Amino acid sequence: MKNIKMVVLDMAGTTVNENNxxxxxxxxxxxxxxxxxxxxxxxxxxxxxxxxxxxxxxxxxxxxxxxxxxxxxxxxxxxxxxxxKTLDVSPINGAEKTILNLREKGIIVVLNTGYNKKVATSLLEKMQWKKGQHFDALITADDVEKGRPNSDMILKAMQLFNLKDPKTVLKAGDSAIDIEEGKNANCGITIGVLSGAQTKEQIEKENPTYILDSLATLETVL
Known part of the structure; x- marks a missing residue:
């Protein structure tokens, strides 16, 4: 597990709290x-x-x-x-600390989402998250031909940072389709979090490597 070089994290419900x-x-x-x-x-x-x-x-x-x-x-x-126009957006509790710690340890942090670029960028601006400080890249549904559960967004992230082995990539998200996406990309670790859209029972259907309450405890599995 210690050979993880990149984490690909879903946005809404995983890193971003926008109240669904x-x-x-x-x-x-x-x-x-x-x-x-x-x-x-x-x-x-x-x-x-x-x-x-x-x-x-x-x-x-x-x-x-x-x-x-x-x-x-x-x-x-x-x-x-x-x-x-009136939406209050904040990071999921513990998520910001986790991703900053990961980046400090040299692990690449990529945010990916089924949102389009405009929506995703708006959420990040509301939280004042900046590329190069909080994350290394943002990949949205606009950036690929096929969205989840296809692996295109993860594969694009790997190409951006010249990573060849998907086993060095961890994918985390709050829905079963995030886990399916990670498995389709052959990620070394897939993690479901219970801070967002779906229940433990729904996420369990795709057999993630781990299910955590939130990203706050992500580092415990690394």
């Missing part, structure tokens, strides 16, 4: 289209994914494929932009 506002707006946009759905269902079938894909997957689960996922996605973006 993104999924709440996905939920609201779908309901505005006349579809009855719970936030729990949105989190179960949409957590961790590029948000248009999340909407499509929720609609598919509900057998509402006649609804326009693109129209709902456009509505979602409008709702989210409005919500962000």
């Amino acid at each position: 506002v993104v999924y709440k707006m996905v939920h609201k946009a779908i309901e505005n289209a006349g579809v009855v759905v719970t936030l729990k269902t949105v989190l179960e079938y949409g957590a961790g994914k590029e948000k248009h894909q999340a909407i499509k997957d929720v609609l598919t689960h509900l057998n509402e494929v006649d609804k326009s996922s693109l129209a709902i996605f456009k509505e979602f973006k409008v709702l989210l932009e409005e919500a962000y």
